Amino acid sequence: MLFNSLRFLIFFPIVTTAFFLLPCRWRWLLLLSASCFFYMAFIPVYILILAFIIVADYVAGIAIERAQGPRRTHYLWLGLAANIGVLFIFKYFNFFNENMDALARLIHWNYPLGALNIILPLGLSFQTFKAMSYTFEVYYGRIAAERHLGIYALYVMFYPQLIAGPIERPYDLLPQLHAEQQVDWGRIGRGLQLMLWGFFQKIVIADRLSAMVDQVYNHPGTYTGLPVLLATYAFAFQIYCDFSGYSDIAIGAGQVMGFNLMANFDRPYFSQSISEFWRRWHISLSSWFRDYLFQPITFLKRNWGNWGVTCALTITFLATGLWHGANWTYVIWGGIHGMCIVLGLWLTDVRRAAVAALKLNHFPSLLRLLNVFITFHIVCFSWIFFRADSLQDAFTLIRCLPGGWAAPLGTPPWHWIFYLGLTRWDVLISVAALLILLGAHLDQGPGSLRQRLSAQPVWLRWPLYYAGIATVISFSTITRKTFVYFQF
């Protein structure tokens, strides 16, 4: 079920109302049933895959807790193997097969395995990573194994996070699933606000910008210069608004029912370095990789100094890329980010010396602005690989980037914006919406508009909320698009 569908607009109030009307001891059952219904709106039989993952990690958790010595590690590996095995079969087998086949042809070997004709279950990477997070935490002894199978199943399947995260941690979510949630109108209001903001990002900005991005990225080699640049900038905001929008709807929906879900984004395009970008972008995934892959590798290779960290960064970012999809484009995308962080690690002193030599440290605001500008453009460059359908397409687009910038019919170059699948009205709304987004990102903390709005009386607040809803509906795009991160 899509968040931006009529079905969800009916599903959500019914489930929320029933949640608060039911006695506490039955609420988990309602949410679990609702989550199954939510998931089965796609391919019903795939619920069996989730059932397998849930049972495997539930059993592994209890086994790890009961075991002593090396058996704990064996059970950890068994639990992880169940998740990674499912992920490999459904997501990576054909990719692995294609590459093996290409390699076999190169060495004239008759490779016997054919491709599997299966559809990737939606959000499988999110669900398996959430389940693995639980197994790791039990292994590290930071949480006790969950004995209530229903609550554990709900932890993996909690419908707001089921398809595209945030990849919640068990020590945050499991206690909340056991707790008794009360009706709190203030919190419900804040949750609905966040959901509205998420819808604004998704259906007003992301879906609109996607037309421009598709026009250029689906026809690599057709456009040169400015259109490629504009489409790449547009994609940077499309992917952000699409995913951040989804996360806000998910977090808001959880908040309405009384659950505090982890933040997934923190204004990532204001980052001053790539490592900072990863502390602000898809936080639930980057912290997953940090906690369960990067840190263990750095620990095991701690005698290698910076080389150990380099090794851990390389593996972590290639894995992060591969997590997004079985395509070399994602691996390169992850590799670019990893390489930049590695360079940052080794060149810290050189960078400090360059800043001092250029006397940029006397102008901290300018330095900050410069860092943000450079980081944003590195991220945009990497988005070319992320969005392109193949490596060949990505390289074609990069080759076309410095090409001629002249717009059709002898108009000034900036007129290109009107030739890329957007009407003048769309361009106007996109620019206005992006300015609102920028304003919201700058207006944070105490005294922000959101906080001041929350302090207003009900008779003023609710009409404003309705006006917000009407605005989002009025300025939304006609076609409904799925969320980009659903495919992962």
Place this chain on the structure above:
Amino acid sequence: MISERLQKVILRKLKLDKFDFKNETLASQVPGWDSLTHISVIVEIEKTFNVRFKMQEILRLKNLGELQKLIDARASSRLE
């Protein structure tokens, strides 16, 4: 309470002049202590206190107070 020796190691490794360390202080609250520098701080502590931590011991730590307790526990077990 965080010992002066531990405070000095952290300050030296992170190139800080001073910081108000408390038991509840999280690594992420100390300037410069992030996932990239974390392991170098741990290695420096191992060298200074002549201890060798297990991965699970480090991954389980929640704050500096727990790190101090871990170091103290190691030191006392060595004395025994």
